[in-house]
Amino acid sequence: MSANATQCPPDVNAEILSQLALGPTIGVAYLGVAISSAIYGITCIQTFQYYRSPRGSTDVPFLKFIVLILWMLDSSHQALIVQIVYHYLILNYANATALLRTVWSIPTEIIVNAVIACIVETFFVMRIWKLSRNTFVTGACMAFTIAHLSMNLVFPIRTFFYPILVEAETKLKSTGSSGLGVAVVADVSISMAMVWYLRKGRTGLRKSDDMIGRLIMLTITTGSFTTIFVIANLVAYLAAPSQLYVLFFNFMLGKRTYPSTAFPWLLLIPDCSVHQLAPYLAEQSHICARW
Numbered sequence: 670m671s672a673n674a675t676q677c678p679p680d681v682n683a684e685i686l687s688q689l690a691l692g693p694t695i696g697v698a699y700l701g702v703a704i705s706s707a708i709y710g711i712t713c714i715q716t717f718q719y720y721r722s723p724r725g726s727t728d729v730p731f732l733k734f735i736v737l738i739l740w741m742l743d744s745s746h747q748a749l750i751v752q753i754v755y756h757y758l759i760l761n762y763a764n765a766t767a768l769l770r771t772v773w774s775i776p777t778e779i780i781v782n783a784v785i786a787c788i789v790e791t792f793f794v795m796r797i798w799k800l801s802r803n804t805f806v807t808g809a810c811m812a813f814t815i816a817h818l819s820m821n822l823v824f825p826i827r828t829f830f831y832p833i834l835v836e837a838e839t840k841l842k843s844t845g846s847s848g849l850g851v852a853v854v855a856d857v858s859i860s861m862a863m864v865w866y867l868r869k870g871r872t873g874l875r876k877s878d879d880m881i882g883r884l885i886m887l888t889i890t891t892g893s894f895t896t897i898f899v900i901a902n903l904v905a906y907l908a909a910p911s912q913l914y915v916l917f918f919n920f921m922l923g924k925r926t927y928p929s930t931a932f933p934w935l936l937l938i939p940d941c942s943v944h945q946l947a948p949y950l951a952e953q954s955h956i957c958a959r960w
Contacts, residue, residue, distance in 0.1 A: 698920075701921065773829075775916070790856075801866045899922065
C-alpha cells in the first residue's frame with residue numbers, strides 16, 4: 670500500500686467501493702493502457718524503419734531530431750499511463766479514497782499528449798507550406814494548431830488544482846470539450862488542405878498521378894482516423910463526464926493517431942513544392958508501393 674495514501678475505516682471503504690462503478694472508471698483506463706502498450710510497439714518499429722530507410726540517412730538533422738523527440742515523448746506518455754494504473758490498482762489496491770483522487774500523472778499525461786499533437790500538426794503545416802506556398806492557408810492551419818495546443822494545456826494545468834478526479838472532470842467540462850472541439854477543427858483543416866494541394870500536384874502522367882492518389886488516400890485515412898478518435902473522445906466526455914471513458918480515447922490519441930500519421934510522410938515525401946512532388950514520386954514509386 671502506498672505510504673502517502675489516506676486510509677479510511679473499513680466500513681466506509683466498503684461503502685465507497687460498493688457505490689463506485691469500477692468498469693467505466695478504472696476498468697476502461699486499464700483497457701486503454703493494455704491496448705496502448707501494444708500500439709507503442711508499432712511506434713518503435715516505425716521509428717526503427719525511419720532511421721534504417723534511405724530517407725533516414727539523407728534527411729536534414731532537424732527531421733531526424735523531430736522523429737527522436739516524437740519517440741521520446743511517446744515513450745514518456747507510455748510510462749505515465751502505466752504509472753496511472755499502477756497507482757490505482759497496485760499501490761492503492763482496495764483503497765477507495767485513493768480511487769477518487771487525482772494522481773499527478775493524469776494531467777501530466779494530457780500535457781505530453783498535447784505536445785505530441787502540436788509537433789505532428791506543425792509538421793503537417795510545414796508540409797502544407799512546402800506544397801502550396803499559400804500564406805493564408807498555412808497561417809489558418811497554424812492558428813488552429815496553436816489554439817489546439819493552448820486549450821490542451823489549460824485543461825490539465827487547471828486539473829492540478831482539483832484533488833478529486835470526478836470533480837475536475839465535471840467542473841472543467843466546458844474547457845475540456847472546447848479543447849476537443851478545436852482539435853477536430855485543426856485536424857479537419859489540415860487534412861483538407863493536404864488533400865487539396867496534393868490534387869493540384871497531378872500532372873496527367875499515370876505513374877506519378879497514381880502515387881499522388883495513394884498519398885491522398887493515406888491522408889484521408891489517417892486524418893479521418895485521428896478525427897474519429899477525437900470526436901469519440903468528445904462524445905464520451907460530454908455524455909459521461911463523471912466516468913473515465915475519456916481517458917481511454919486520450920491514451921489512444923497519444924499513440925496510434927498523431928505519431929503514426931507523421932511517420933509514413935517522413936518515410937515517403939521530401940520537403941518540396943507541389944510542382945516537384947510528381948517527378949519525385951515517379952522516381953520513387955517502388956517505395957510508395959510498399960505502403
